[in-house]
Amino acid sequence: MTARFFVVREDILPEAIVKTIQVKEILKSGKAHTINEAVERVGLSRSAFYKYKDGVYALAEIAREHIITVAMDLEHRSGVLSSVLGVIAAHDGNLLTMNQSIPLQGYANVVLSVDVSGLSKEIEPFIDLLKQQQGVRNALVIGQG
Missing domain, CATH: 3.30.70.260 (ACT domain)
Incomplete structure (x- = not known):
């Protein structure tokens, strides 16, 4: 099956998706040095982060x-x-x-x-x-x- 991509407004996304993006931004900025530290900061489980991390990107990051x-x-x-x-x-x-x-x-x-x-x-x-x-x-x- 071919992957399909969508542009979706942040306020209608499930909380776990939004928090996954926040974790990635925190890690990229250096405000946290480990995934554990970043997920604790935003209140997301590590398993949820690992579930979504490879499929969720901020539009600006890709472009x-x-x-x-x-x-x-x-x-x-x-x-x-x-x-x-x-x-x-x-x-x-x-x-x-x-x-x-x-x-x-x-x-x-x-x-x-x-x-x-x-x-x-x-x-x-x-x-x-x-x-x-x-x-x-x-x-x-x-x-x-």
């Missing part, structure tokens, strides 16, 4: 770690953007958003948000590959989470 924003200057001619998108797809990137300016003096500025969680290369070589595409004048990571 922050796998998305880059790339600004590019592309020549205004047929196929340039298509080749860039092809490179992203070929390396298991997933385009999330794209904003493109009107071409001026033969170039358009394009800003892409890309989910790189499945990227088959490191970020820098991937950006270098984008820069090597014909018609790409520049590519720069302007945001990364």
Whole structure:
């Protein structure tokens, strides 16, 4: 069975789920050094924490770690953007958003948000590959989470 994911408002989640997320945040922040210490702080049993810990994540935690924003200057001619998108797809990137300016003096500025969680290369070589595409004048990571 394929895993399904949902975005759910915190106030309708069962208490054990909310407390599991709180425990993970406490551990990540260093306010507690052991799972025992963290679960005691929030009033959750260790067994409940272990039951949910691998299936519950704060949305910001997931999104922050796998998305880059790339600004590019592309020549205004047929196929340039298509080749860039092809490179992203070929390396298991997933385009999330794209904003493109009107071409001026033969170039358009394009800003892409890309989910790189499945990227088959490191970020820098991937950006270098984008820069090597014909018609790409520049590519720069302007945001990364």
